[in-house]
Amino acid sequence: MSDCKFNIVELYTCVSGEEPTSGLPTSIVRFSGCNLNCWPQFGGCDTPNRCSKGDDFTVDEMLEKIENLGMPHVLVTGGEPLLHGHALPLLRALSLRRTSCVSEVSVETNGSIDVTGVPGNVRVVMDVKCPSSCELDVTLLDNICLMGTRDVLKFVIGDLADFEYTQDVVGAYLSRIRVSGIGVVVSPLWGVCDPKDLIAWLNESHLLRSIARMQLQIHKVVYGGMMKLV
Numbered sequence: 001m002s003d004c005k006f007n008i009v010e011l012y013t014c015v016s017g018e019e020p021t022s023g024l025p026t027s028i029v030r031f032s033g034c035n036l037n038c039w040p041q042f043g044g045c046d047t048p049n050r051c052s053k054g055d056d057f058t059v060d061e062m063l064e065k066i067e068n069l070g071m072p073h074v075l076v077t078g079g080e081p082l083l084h085g086h087a088l089p090l091l092r093a094l095s096l097r098r099t100s101c102v103s104e105v106s107v108e109t110n111g112s113i114d115v116t117g118v119p120g121n122v123r124v125v126m127d128v129k130c131p132s133s134c135e136l137d138v139t140l141l142d143n144i145c146l147m148g149t150r151d152v153l154k155f156v157i158g159d160l161a162d163f164e165y166t167q168d169v170v171g172a173y174l175s176r177i178r179v180s181g182i183g184v185v186v187s188p189l190w191g192v193c194d195p196k197d198l199i200a201w202l203n204e205s206h207l208l209r210s211i212a213r214m215q216l217q218i219h220k221v222v223y224g225g226m227m228k229l230v
């Protein structure tokens with residue numbers, strides 16, 4: 001498996017912008033390719049290079065680069081890293097602690113791919129696509145039944161309708177989320193949803209205020225959505 005190659009668009013260091021690793025120095029591995037097209041009414045998502053052609057690496061080559069960067073957390077993202085199972089060999093190698101510096105591994109997925117096969121000690125941060133994304137029906141909500149205490153459901157909120165949809169989904173899976181200790185995060189759609197509005201909606205929601213937390217992604221606050229490559 002270690003000689004299979006996968007296409008990486010970016011590898012860089014930053015801090016994690018996502019709960020519960022927010023602020024942790026992080027190596028970010030961005031896989032090429034995505035099966036969705038979110039927020040076309042706003043000109044597309046904040047990852048315009050998600051389908052760019054990058055460079056091909058083996059697992060061992062990528063582990064060496066991650067080791068050289070020396071960060072304690074690796075975030076595997078995209079695009080959609082679980083598309084065609086591309087990221088699984090790398091996630092398995094990282095989960096087996098084949099680097100000396102890495103103590104935390106996370107994978108961000110858009111929610112449309114079955115997360116079976118992601119190693120148990122890798123944190124799954126799964127988007128649940130809301131109406132304003134224009135990808136409402138893609139989310140495999142059954143994934144919630146595969147998630148556990150280290151994992152997170154993320155809702156990117158563009159407007160009140162998205163927030164109300166979030167309440168509906170969390171309400172429908174509330175016992176599973178509580179029993180499994182799955183985290184729930186709401187994040188304002190950058191440049192579209194006023195964070196003050198989201199705070200007000202969250203504080204008024206009897207359901208979500210007891211279980212969700214709001215996050216502002218640090219890298220967007222600092223870089224305005226632009227990232228530094230290394």
Ligand code: SF4
Pocket residue numbers: 034035036037038045046047050078079080110
């Ligand atoms: S799933 Fe993620 S990378 Fe793909 S279009 Fe949507 S926001 Fe962009």
